[in-house]
Amino acid sequence: MVVEFEWSAEQLELRSTVRALLDRHAPVAAARRLAEHGQRQDPELWRALAESGLTALAVPEEYGGAAGPDGAGAVELCIVAEEMGRRLTGGPYLSTAVLATAALRTAGDDDCNAEHLPAIADGTSTxxxxxxxxxxxxxxxxxxxxxxxxxxxxxxxxxxxxxxxxxxxxxxxxxxxxxxxxxxxxxxxxxxxxxxxxxxxxxxxxxxxxxxxxxxAGAVLDAVAVTAALFLAAEQAGACAQVVQVTAEYARTRRQFGRAVGQFQGVKHRLADMSVRSENAVSAAFHAAWQPPGSPEQRTGAAVAARYATVAFSQLSRDMIQLHGGIGFTWEHDAHLYLRRARADQQLLAVYGPPVSVLEDAMLVEAGA
Structure with a gap:
């Protein structure tokens, strides 16, 4: 039986809320400003995330969070990640609300959870x-x-x-x-x-x-790897979508030889390839997030999504620089920020994501070996 994926009203509202919050507190210009001044996080943004309940998204309800049978799950976390990726949002969200929260939840230590998770949920602790x-x-x-x-x-x-x-x-x-x-x-x-x-x-x-x-710890890290892969895959998918949007807009408005550069066949084909890669990255991330929590399908899906998004984002960020021409190679343009994030996420997944053996095992199963 084929089951169609559809966004729920709550998920659409979550996306709208996150998008509005990040547009107000964390545009790409803010990420650039923090990076240039060596400021690793924005207290005002963190406060806004906490007040909106986003720091509590993966924390179980009994500890003041929103995660539960009828609450937030992997899809909701990926919605947040996708919107953050569009704006290159940094700060302690990944480390706190994703990695540390997943580790504490998976370890299942009630005393530790009662001591640490409520402060993570309300944003008073990172x-x-x-x-x-x-x-x-x-x-x-x-x-x-x-x-x-x-x-x-x-x-x-x-x-x-x-x-x-x-x-x-x-x-x-x-x-x-x-x-x-x-x-x-x-x-x-x-x-x-x-x-x-x-x-x-x-x-x-x-x-x-x-x-x-x-x-x-080994079992804990295996579970954390799935959550990390889902979040970073969705983050990179969001960044891919933004890269395509910005580059396509530039191609429509930049004129050369009396016409918009987007009218040249070579540019058209490159933009089409970029769009396909971006859409596939989004599909892979949310397909994996939609699988039953803790299932082999989600584990394999997360590994596939992370691998695909990593390759796609790396390629698209380079395409963005090239299709912007000379301005794309300058410090003043945002293109290099996306390339830097692509490299950083690749390194994070190498440490916190699923091992390559997950993909190898899936390929063997698919081949019937």
Whole structure:
């Protein structure tokens, strides 16, 4: 039986609300201004997101959020991501409302959730998830954690740090630490995309709160990878749509040799290819988000959508620069901001997204092997 996907009235209202909020508080010009001044987040925007309930979108209802059987789900999260991608919205939304929230929910530690999720839901606390260790392997001894992690999204600013560290007698576990605890140091990294901050986090014999059961971090990260892939796929799909819109408008208005450049066949064909890639990225992202939560279909769909959107966004951002001609290569034009975001999202997915083996397994199943 074929089931058609249709937007619900609530989803359409959510998109309208998010679009209006971001148009008011976070146009692309605001992202450029923050990046140029080295300001990793906009407190006014974060406050607006919290007041609109968007920071609570993935938090379960019992902790003050909107997620539940009849509440927000993956499709709603992707709607927010798509609109943010159009405007290159940065700040701690990905690290807090997506990565950290998914990690806490999946770990299923009621005490930790009751302590941390309400503050995330109402926007009074930000959080992040640190996965990739640096030069010092993370270790745990007597409930105290030592180690360093690199490439941590918003790691220099987040109030709560969720860290993966190896247990002495088992696999990796998830731990929670406040950034202002003694023994915690952070250092912001120089980044290609100034709208998304990364940092190195170092702990030296810091008391930590275990989140979930010992050795369960692997399962937690598998679930987080699906959520991260869905969000970043939708974000990149939104950015692709904006790239096509801006480039097509330029082609209609820029005149060369007495006619609009969009009338030249080579430009027409390139724009058509760009439009197809953009539409496919949107379709892939929402097809995956629409699958039953936690199902193999959603896991595979998220991996496919993330991979496709990453390749599409990278190509489209380069096409945007080329089709804008000389102005597209300048710092003053926004084209390079989209290329920077494409590269940044590619790196984030390499760390937080599903492994390549998910796609390989899906291909083997499809081939009947």
């Amino acid at each position: 959080a992040t998830l640190a996965v990739r260790t640096g030069g010092t392997p993370a270790r745990v001894r007597d409930g105290r954690v030592t180690g360093d992690w690199t490439g941590v999204p918003d790691g220099a600013d987040a109030d709560l740090l969720l860290l993966v560290a190896a247990e002495p007698d088992g696999g990796p576990s998830l731990f929670a630490v406040r950034r202002d605890n003694p023994g915690v140091t952070t250092s912001a990294l120089e980044v290609l995309d100034g709208t998304k901050g990364l940092a190195t986090v170092t702990l030296t014999d810091v008391p930590a709160q275990r989140v979930g059961t010992p050795g369960s």
